Amino acid sequence: MEIQRKIKFEEELSRDFLDEIKEMSHCDEIDRCIQCGTCSSSCPMAIYMDYPPRKIIAFVKNGFREEALKSFTIWLCSSCYTCQVRCPAKIKITDVMYALKRKAIQEKVYPGQFAIPVLAREMYRMIAKNGRSSELWLILNLYLKSWNPFGLLKMAPTGIRLLKTGRMSLKRERIKNTKQLQKILKAVKEDGQ
Numbered sequence: 001m002e003i004q005r006k007i008k009f010e011e012e013l014s015r016d017f018l019d020e021i022k023e024m025s026h027c028d029e030i031d032r033c034i035q036c037g038t039c040s041s042s043c044p045m046a047i048y049m050d051y052p053p054r055k056i057i058a059f060v061k062n063g064f065r066e067e068a069l070k071s072f073t074i075w076l077c078s079s080c081y082t083c084q085v086r087c088p089a090k091i092k093i094t095d096v097m098y099a100l101k102r103k104a105i106q107e108k109v110y111p112g113q114f115a116i117p118v119l120a121r122e123m124y125r126m127i128a129k130n131g132r133s134s135e136l137w138l139i140l141n142l143y144l145k146s147w148n149p150f151g152l153l154k155m156a157p158t159g160i161r162l163l164k165t166g167r168m169s170l171k172r173e174r175i176k177n178t179k180q181l182q183k184i185l186k187a188v189k190e191d192g193q
């Protein structure tokens with residue numbers, strides 16, 4: 001049996017991680033966390049998470065890049081902002097979660113077969129290309145790119161009913177001026193770097 005090392009040595013920590021996330025989340029207060037646990041005890045999703053929000057903030061503060069970016073927690077956060085409004089250190093925890101999701105997508109370290117990051121990525125791609133999301137194509141991409149064709153087969157009867165009643169369309173939605181949208185997205189991306 002392979003013995004797994006659970007501790008990390010100082011030299012293995014990512015020294016730049018805190019500053020990167022501070023910049024992306026526009027939250028300079030992360031290192032003021034007092035580990036009180038108010039965020040974790042307020043979080044409605046905490047029971048499903050692999051690490052509670054308190055621990056994610058500790059990871060960011062102390063340079064545990066891999067642990068934070070590969071966690072399921074960041075994808076399970078429902079952006080309810082409860083932790084953020086209750087944090088005594090005024091840490092923008094929800095915004096930190098968003099920054100971690102963006103970073104995980106940038107560094108391609110999100111759990112590849114977990115539907116939420118795949119959905120976020122595919123929806124972004126579709127909107128960046130066409131200015132709109134088309135439900136049918138988004139769902140197809142989601143199931144195929146998260147390697148879940150059986151899930152797709154299971155949903156097929158519902159999809160057919162939605163198509164028949166006109167609640168879903170085969171058409172790919174597209175806005176007129178996609179070039180203008182792409183210019184805006186490029187400017188936002190440059191501003192965020």
Ligand code: SF4
Pocket residue numbers: 032033034035036037038039040053054057086087088089090091093
């Ligand atoms: S509520 Fe704020 S200060 Fe308390 S553990 Fe969470 S992030 Fe840290």
Ligand code: SF4
Pocket residue numbers: 039042043044045046053076077078079080081082083084093094097
């Ligand atoms: S914003 Fe996310 S982390 Fe914070 S309480 Fe809500 S679900 Fe939990």
